[in-house]
Amino acid sequence: MTNQAYIDYSRFNTLRLSDSHQLDVRVDKEFYFNRWLLNLYVDIQNVYNFKSQRPPIYTNRNQNGDIISDPGGDFSKQGLRVLEESSGTILPTLGLIIKM
DSSP: OOSSOOOOGGGTTOOOOOOOOOOOEEEEEEEEOSSOEEEEEEEEESTTOOOEEOOOEEESBOTTSOBOBOTTOOTTSBOOEEEOOEEOOOEEEEEEEEEO
8 A cells, every 4th residue: 555546547647627727807197207207006816706617636545634545445555635726817917017
């Protein structure tokens, strides 16, 4: 027993994640002076807070860190648990650029 999950290579690339999208908005305002330029901006990424699906993470351990037994009772195999995960958050940014 290696205490590691067995990877079924015959199933690679058989599943797809759902479509992902986001809306990013940026507003710039430039101020011109004699010898330099001031650029102020506000940037907001993922304006409508879309939660995109991420690839699942598989583990052969339960919440306590113990190895999961095979549900079929085969001691040479181990069970797997899927850790579902999603990403996506609104990311606002204020910026200042000075050019000489």
